[in-house]
Amino acid sequence: MNELERINNGAGPQPVAKLDSNLSSLEVYDKFGAMAYGIILQILPQPHLAQEVLISVFSSPQLRSCNSYPFSFAVCVIKLARSKAVEAKKKLTALVPVDDDYSASLDSSSPQTIFDLAFRQGFTPDEVAGKLNISKSEVLRSFHEFFKSYRNV
Amino acid sequence: MKTQDFIESGILESQLLGLTSKEEKEQVRLMMLADRSLENYVIDLEADIRKYFTSESVSPPTAVRELIELKSFKEKHNFNSDNRTGRTQYLDVEVNDTHIKVHKFWRPAFIAVFVLSKIFLIAGLYYYFKSASQQEELLRLKTQIEQVNR
Numbered sequence: 001m002n003e004l005e006r007i008n009n010g011a012g013p014q015p016v017a018k019l020d021s022n023l024s025s026l027e028v029y030d031k032f033g034a035m036a037y038g039i040i041l042q043i044l045p046q047p048h049l050a051q052e053v054l055i056s057v058f059s060s061p062q063l064r065s066c067n068s069y070p071f072s073f074a075v076c077v078i079k080l081a082r083s084k085a086v087e088a089k090k091k092l093t094a095l096v097p098v099d100d101d102y103s104a105s106l107d108s109s110s111p112q113t114i115f116d117l118a119f120r121q122g123f124t125p126d127e128v129a130g131k132l133n134i135s136k137s138e139v140l141r142s143f144h145e146f147f148k149s150y151r152n153v
Numbered sequence: 154m155k156t157q158d159f160i161e162s163g164i165l166e167s168q169l170l171g172l173t174s175k176e177e178k179e180q181v182r183l184m185m186l187a188d189r190s191l192e193n194y195v196i197d198l199e200a201d202i203r204k205y206f207t208s209e210s211v212s213p214p215t216a217v218r219e220l221i222e223l224k225s226f227k228e229k230h231n232f233n234s235d236n237r238t239g240r241t242q243y244l245d246v247e248v249n250d251t252h253i254k255v256h257k258f259w260r261p262a263f264i265a266v267f268v269l270s271k272i273f274l275i276a277g278l279y280y281y282f283k284s285a286s287q288q289e290e291l292l293r294l295k296t297q298i299e300q301v302n303r
Contacts, residue, residue, distance in 0.1 A: 024225065025221060025224075025225040026218070026221060026222055026225060029218060029221050030218075033213055033217070033218070034210035034211060034212050035203075035206050035209075035210045037210070037211045037212070037213040037217075038206065038209040038210040038211040039206055039209070041211055042209065051213060051214065054217055055217060055220050055224070058221045059221055059224040059225060059228070071169060071195070071199060072199045072203070074199070074203040075169050075199050075202060075203070078169075078170070078202065078203075078206055079169075079170065079171035082170070082171065118167075118170075118172055119170060119172075124172065125167060125172055137162065139163075140162055140163035140166070140167050141161065141162060141163045142163065143167050143170070143172075144160070144161055144162070144163035144165075144166050145163075146166075147166055147198065147201050147202065147205070150201065150205050151201050
């Protein structure tokens, strides 16, 4: 029984849409491979590294846990691709330190900038809040604003 | 917290993106329990997030699919063979050690080879210079004999 099923306790409306159940790695790759590669490339722009991360995502045992993930499979793949890419990026920057050049974007704490820092640059909401001198709740609210503005486009 | 305030707080978005802390996860769980109307919002939000990232998709090279296929086949094969034979699984261990280990008898052997090489070198040099000086001596005697004969 997954998290949301436990929450719902088998009564009332069905848990959050979960159409993909017990898919094999290749089936998941065929469905979400391009999306995951796009996410990884946003975090790691080097194609050869991004491809290595992509392979590690779809051959990872963690992918199987997406079958019991309370939310949709796509969201689970997004989270996994991001976490693997951020992990690889951290390893890479540990080997070849890169100067943080966020000075230009620090002035504007737009939802886009905040989303970039948190999702693509791999900073935690607390770190983003510290960098932009705003509260954590403002950071989280920016995520909502970001997807709200995307929905309205 | 009211449902609308909770939605606008952005915790759901950060939960779906994997950016929440344990406390926030618990908060989401409790809110989902308290208000079932949130489920519909989460479904819509998931669709939006998926749509957003799908719009930024990039087709990976075909070789990547083949590699994943190969890896999943290997994993399946290993799993099946382990199940059949009941053997324990072996872990692939990458060794970064650049040193090699040899038997302790190699130490005196290396020392002996080293000492012998030095002895042969010194002996070689000694006999080389000795034969060179002998040849000079021979040449000198020859010239002396020739001078006496004249």
